[in-house]
Amino acid sequence: MIGAKLKIALLYDLWNEDPVAAAAKEEADATRKPHKKVKKAKKEKTDREEIFEALQKLGHEPSYFELDGRPTSLHSLSRCDADLIFNLTESFDGDDTKEMNVVAYVDLLGLRYTGAGPHAIFMSQDKAIAKKIFAFHGIKTPFFATAYRGRIEHAHDISLPLIVKPSCEDGSIGIDAGSVVKSVKEMMERVEYIQNEFDSPALIEEYIEGREIYAGVLGSYETAHVLPLVELDLSRLPEGTPKIASYDVKFEKNTEAYKLTKSSIAVNLDEDTVKRLEDTALAAYRALKLRDYGRIDMRLAPNGDVYVIEANPNPWLASRQEFAMAAKASGLSYTEMIGSIVDLAMGRYLNGNVATAATTR
Numbered sequence: 001m002i003g004a005k006l007k008i009a010l011l012y013d014l015w016n017e018d019p020v021a022a023a024a025k026e027e028a029d030a031t032r033k034p035h036k037k038v039k040k041a042k043k044e045k046t047d048r049e050e051i052f053e054a055l056q057k058l059g060h061e062p063s064y065f066e067l068d069g070r071p072t073s074l075h076s077l078s079r080c081d082a083d084l085i086f087n088l089t090e091s092f093d094g095d096d097t098k099e100m101n102v103v104a105y106v107d108l109l110g111l112r113y114t115g116a117g118p119h120a121i122f123m124s125q126d127k128a129i130a131k132k133i134f135a136f137h138g139i140k141t142p143f144f145a146t147a148y149r150g151r152i153e154h155a156h157d158i159s160l161p162l163i164v165k166p167s168c169e170d171g172s173i174g175i176d177a178g179s180v181v182k183s184v185k186e187m188m189e190r191v192e193y194i195q196n197e198f199d200s201p202a203l204i205e206e207y208i209e210g211r212e213i214y215a216g217v218l219g220s221y222e223t224a225h226v227l228p229l230v231e232l233d234l235s236r237l238p239e240g241t242p243k244i245a246s247y248d249v250k251f252e253k254n255t256e257a258y259k260l261t262k263s264s265i266a267v268n269l270d271e272d273t274v275k276r277l278e279d280t281a282l283a284a285y286r287a288l289k290l291r292d293y294g295r296i297d298m299r300l301a302p303n304g305d306v307y308v309i310e311a312n313p314n315p316w317l318a319s320r321q322e323f324a325m326a327a328k329a330s331g332l333s334y335t336e337m338i339g340s341i342v343d344l345a346m347g348r349y350l351n352g353n354v355a356t357a358a359t360t361r
Contacts, residue, residue: 008055008342009065009082010048011113013102015094047318048088054338055086062086067102069093078109084345085113087314097168099125114345116313120289124311127203128153128167130288134308137287139280141308142208142299147191148201161207163244164190166200172247174198180207180242208309210301212245213266215281216315216326218337220291220344226278227326231266245297263322265329273304280306288313292344295323 048064055062065080067073067089085106092098104118116124123129134141143158146167161182166174174194181187187204194202212234216227234243237260248255269277281296288311295315299307315323319334327337 006060006083006342006346007081008060008062008084008086009080010051010055010062010086010088011065011067011077011102011106012048012088013067013069013091013093015069015091047316047321050319050334051086051088051317051338054335055342057335058339058342060342067092074105077106080109080111083112084342085111086342087113087115088317090314097125112345112349114314114341115292116290116294120291121313123288124290124313126168127165127310128201130311133287134284137283139283139287139308140306142206144203144205146201146203148195158204158206160184160187162187163205163207163242164194165203165205166194166198167203168200169198172245172250174200175244175246176248177242177246179246180244207242208299208301208307209243210299210307211266212243213277213298213300214263214322214326215277215296215298216323217281217285217290217294217296218292218327218340218344220348221286221289223344224282224285226281227323228329229266229269229274229277230263230322230326232261232263232322234261236260263325265325273300276304276306280308284308284311291348292341293323 052062052064063082065077065082065085067077069092087103087106089102090096090099092102100118100121103113103116103121106113107118123133128144128146131141131144145152145154145158147153161180163175163180164187165179174197178190178193181190191202191204194200212232214230214232216230217224218227219225232245232249234245234249237243237249237257241257246257248257249261250258252258277298277300280298284296285294290311290313293315295312297309297312299309301307315321317323317338324334324337328334332340
C-alpha cells in the first residue's frame, strides 16, 4: 500500500436534477417538523461514499468532485489539484457515449486517474468493435451482425435464436425478455425498437445458452490477475423467460426477475474449466487494453466452450456488487481492494515510485 498521504478526488457524474431545486427540497425537509416519529429505513451507501470511507481508512485525503453536465464543472476540473482522480464517471450529462470524452479531457489536463483510458473505454463500449478485436486475438465470442437504418454488416452467418441489443449501451440498458428472438419477424421488430428507442445500431448476436460467469480482473497488462469467478444464477427465472442478465434482473429491485436471481462465487467448476475461464478473461482484458481493474462477462456453454459477451472497464465498485464480492473471496477487504486500485494507478504514473506521490504535483 502507498505510504504517502494523497489528495484523492472522487470524480462522478450527475444529471437530470436541478441543483437549486434539490438544495431547496433538502433544506425544506430538514426544517419541516414531522407530525409523528417515523422510523426511517437505513439508507444504502453509494459506491462513492464507501470508497470515500475506504480512502480515509487508508490515510488519504478524499474529496468529492461532481460533473453536473455543465461546462462550468469541466472548467472547475481543470483547476483540480488532487494527486489522483478516482474516476467513477459513466457519462457526461447523462450521455454514456461521452464517457470516453470525460477521460480524454482528464488526460489532456495531465491529471492522474484510476482505471481505463479513453481508447479502452471506446473499444469496450462499442460491442461490435470489441467483438472484432476478440476475433482477431482468437478469443471466442458469439457470431454477430449489426443493423442500423437499413444497413446491415455481417461478420458471420448467424442462426436463431438471437439476442438483439444496443451496440453502444452498457448496464444492460435495452435488454429485456423481448431481446431474445426466435424468428426473423421478431428480429426485425426488435431491431426497429432498438433504433427508435436508442438511436443506436442494433447488435444481433447468437444467443448462447449456458452459465453467466463474471471475471473480475485486478492489475495492468503484466500484473493482471483474475479474482475468484462469480456467477449470476439465472436458473430460478420462470420457465419461458430467457436466461439473460436483463435490466430488471440487474437493477429493478421490485421485480420478480430481480428477486429470483443472485450473484455468488461460482461453484461446481473443475480446474480445467476455471483455467479456461481465467485465461479467456485475461486475454480479453489485455486485448482491449484495460488497466487497474475491470470485469469480463462470459457464457459457459453446456459443452464447455467459453464465450466472451462483453468487457466492462471501471465496473461498479459498491461493496455488494460482483467485483467487490470477488475481491473479498480472494482475501482482500473492501478497503484493501480500493487501496490496490490506488496503488496500481499511481504506479503507472510514477513507475513504481509511489512514495513520492504527494510531493510531485
